[in-house]
Amino acid sequence: MLARYDSDLHNHLESSTAFRGSSPDIQNELIHSVSELMTMEIKKEISKANYVSLILDETSDVMNKCQLASVLRYVTADGNVEERFLRFTDVSSDRSANSLFNHALEILNDFECGPKLIAQTYDGAAVMASQHAGVQAKIREQYPNAIFVHCYAHRLNLVLAQSASFIKEVKVFFATLSGFRTFLPSPQKGLKHWIPTLGKDFLLSHLLDGSTIADLLKLCMNTEKELRIFLCL
Known part of the structure; x- marks a missing residue:
């Protein structure tokens, strides 16, 4: 597919x-090699x-796995400020403060920058900011010098x-949109009511697992007429 554009x-x-280089094994080896070279340069x-400052943030992917993004921010020898993304780590099994702390220590030890750490930045969740x-x-x-921001x-x-x-209008809009996200990926719950109104092709093309808020916004904009009929059922 990429060859169409390159x-x-x-x-x-x-x-x-x-x-x-089209074998999955070879491609994975190439990606791993590039990753190692980039890590060495960082x-x-x-x-x-x-x-050095440490930035951590959690996000859930389409499979509802909690991924922890790790970033280091620092000033290079020539005075440029750099932010380097390091990795995603699956922390779904344990999101406790101790587990995330151990992950942070692993990053600092791996890049040998603990003594240089002067700042740490996370969201306001209690497990991070308490x-x-x-x-x-x-x-x-x-x-002790790693102040929290x-x-x-x-x-x-x-x-x-x-x-x-x-x-009020904004609150209702996003509440409705969140409802779509919960309701639409589960067509089996109301399939017999949907198909006559929206059509099978519509369902197959739009009601897919992993829909994002952006996807749902586009869905609302492009199929306003059908959705109005559907919501009146």
Whole structure:
């Protein structure tokens, strides 16, 4: 599929006789090799940096697995501020403060930057931000200079969410949208009522697992007439 948009890749796949690189095993090995090289370069940069900050954030994927994103932010030797994404880690089995703290220590030890840590940034969840038992408190026990900063993006999101919650139309809109997300991926619950109105093709093309809020917004915009009929059932 990518070859349709990349002429070099297309020519390679069409003309190569010795190495095509289309095997899943080979592709995984290439990805792993690139990852190792990038990690080595990041470690070189961090070894020359004087100060480092740690950023952690959790997010759930379409399979409802909790993924922890790990990022290091630092100033390079030539004065540039860099943010380097390191990895996603599946923490679905244990999201306790101790488990996430151990993950943070693993990152700091792996990149040998613990003594340089001057800041840590997470969301405002108690498991991360608690002054006594949260991850930030445990980190400060090890590295006292690592001040905690509540992520500005999360703070802005909280302000906007709270502000919007006082606007009736906005509150109803997002409540309805959330209902779609819960209801639409489960067609078997009301299939006999849906198909006559929306049609089988509509269901197959739109009611798929893993729909995001953006997908649902597009669905509402592109199929307003059908949805109005459906909601009146």
